[in-house]
Amino acid sequence: MTTDFLVEMKQITKKFPGVLANDRVDLQVKKGEILALLGENGSGKSTLMSVLSGLYRPDSGEIFISGQKYSFKSPRESIDAGIGMVHQHFKQVETFSVAENMILGSHKSKFLVNAKSVENEIRDLSRGYGLEVDPSAKLWQLSVAERQRVEIVKMLYRGSKLLILDEPTAVLTPQEAKELFQVIRKMTEMGESIILITHKLNEVMEVADRVTILRGGKSIATRERSQVDERELARLMMGQDITMPQKRNPAKLGNDVLILDQVSAAGDGERAGLSNISLTVKEGEILGIAGIAGNGRRDLAETIVGLRAVTKGRLIIGDKEVSNFTPLQIIDEKSVIFLKIVWGPDWCPTWEQ
Ligand SMILES: Nc1ncnc2c1ncn2[C@@H]1O[C@H](COP(=O)(O)OP(=O)(O)OP(=O)(O)O)[C@@H](O)[C@H]1O
Ligand SMILES: [Mg+2]
Numbered sequence: 276m277t278t279d280f281l282v283e284m285k286q287i288t289k290k291f292p293g294v295l296a297n298d299r300v301d302l303q304v305k306k307g308e309i310l311a312l313l314g315e316n317g318s319g320k321s322t323l324m325s326v327l328s329g330l331y332r333p334d335s336g337e338i339f340i341s342g343q344k345y346s347f348k349s350p351r352e353s354i355d356a357g358i359g360m361v362h363q364h365f366k367q368v369e370t371f372s373v374a375e376n377m378i379l380g381s382h383k384s385k386f387l388v389n390a391k392s393v394e395n396e397i398r399d400l401s402r403g404y405g406l407e408v409d410p411s412a413k414l415w416q417l418s419v420a421e422r423q424r425v426e427i428v429k430m431l432y433r434g435s436k437l438l439i440l441d442e443p444t445a446v447l448t449p450q451e452a453k454e455l456f457q458v459i460r461k462m463t464e465m466g467e468s469i470i471l472i473t474h475k476l477n478e479v480m481e482v483a484d485r486v487t488i489l490r491g492g493k494s495i496a497t498r499e500r501s502q503v504d505e506r507e508l509a510r511l512m513m514g515q516d517i518t519m520p521q522k523r524n525p526a527k528l529g530n531d532v533l534i535l536d537q538v539s540a541a542g543d544g545e546r547a548g549l550s551n552i553s554l555t556v557k558e559g560e561i562l563g564i565a566g567i568a569g570n571g572r573r574d575l576a577e578t579i580v581g582l583r584a585v586t587k588g589r590l591i592i593g594d595k596e597v598s599n600f601t602p603l604q605i606i607d608e609k610s611v612i613f614l615k616i617v618w619g620p621d622w623c624p625t626w627e628q
Contacts, residue, residue: 280339281306281468282327282358282437287336289322296322297333298492304437309459309469311479311500314489315512320472323489324439328360329353359430360439363446365422367414373397374410377429401428404465405458419569420451427458431467438462439470444478448567456482474512476505488512529558533579537588538598540578548574548583581605 282304289297297319304310314320325331327338329347338345340356347353367376374394394410401408406424414422423443430438440459444452459469459482471483479486479500487497488511496511510516533556542548549571556562566572577583579590581602590598592608600608 279305281341283337283339284323284327285337285339287323287326287338288334289319289326289331290334295492297326297336299336300489300492300494302487302494303497304468304470305485306468307463307466308484309463309471309482311483311486312470312472312489313474313476313479313486313508313512315474318489318512319492320489321441324360324441324470324472327353328358328439354433354435357434357436358439359433359435359437361423361426361430361441361443363441363443365426367422367425369415370413372411372413373408373417373425376414376425377410377432397428397432400431404428404431405461419446419567420448420455423447423455435467437468437470439472441472442474443471444473444475446567446569452478476508476512479508480505490514526559526561528560531555531591532558532593534591535579535588536591538578538585538590539587540574540583541586542574548586549578551588553588 280303282302284300284302287297287300287302288295300319300323302310302312302323312320312324322331326333326336329350329352332346332348338347340358345352345356347356368379371379374390374397377397378393397408397410401410401424406428408421408424408428414425417425423446427438427440438459443455447455456478459471463469463484471478473479483500485497485499486503486508488495488508490512491514495514498507498511533554535552535554538549538552540549552575554562564572564575574583578585581597581600581604585598588598589596592605595608597605597608
């Protein structure tokens, strides 16, 4: 049987207790394309891809790869069928080399492997795709972007024909994200297919060939990228017209309500925490904090609410120093201050710029 599609998922339903995470979802991937899988938090994207990568078994529905029907009983079976998923939080062994991480758990590790020949194989493979990694480097020496590259090369090494990337740019700088997009474009030219999970509209517009939109566990629409704009994508994703924020009147700023004066805070284990952060928030002000995942945004929020110890500097709320108050004591300061910490809407089209 011939088919235009490398992968077809038909009427996939997956229930968790009390949640219908995927509700008769259809999804098709063409050979050599970049398909964006777009949806809000909780719309069912990761669940659907976990079904495709053999982590979950669907309650009903069918999966076809190159026209052949599969029912995966394990991730191994999905990998053997050519599906490779790069999760947002990679499971890697820090003290192992890149090459050792790649052969770990692969079929090839069942046999005696010649480390040098594996390293050469990986070096050739990564160069071919423009994904330079040093196979002999230890994982702990690498940046997050390099570790992500290792995961991608690992999937290629295992023979993936379809690469699923779960929100890959969340851990990258804008420049690294651009480089990743160049690489995945090159990969599609070499015959690889890609599913890019995202909730950033600009990424869909920048790199995808087609986009499938999930909402509330259902597949809502599939569009050619050339036939949509960000407004239409936002409408499909949210189920209603989105009014972009109007120009706000300049806020009337009052007194300082929060001051961080050269604050340092403890990290977790070997990970650094905060180092010498100074900022001031005034009454009536919205202060944006930008940064890539893993660079201290959460540590900052946790320090302000008393969940993380201040090791240096001063944390001041209202006109009172509250460094190393307990969360309860800080909540009690609310007679002085109402401070709301909001995690950014990642899908917001203007957020990145
Ligand atoms: N293992 C699980 N057990 C129970 N409920 C789950 C499980 N995994 C996901 N869910 C629920 O299923 C729904 C879909 O979740 P899923 O993680 O697939 O969404 P998502 O689109 O990937 O969201 P996000 O953008 O936040 O990653 C959500 O309501 C979620 O709470
Ligand atoms: Mg997800």
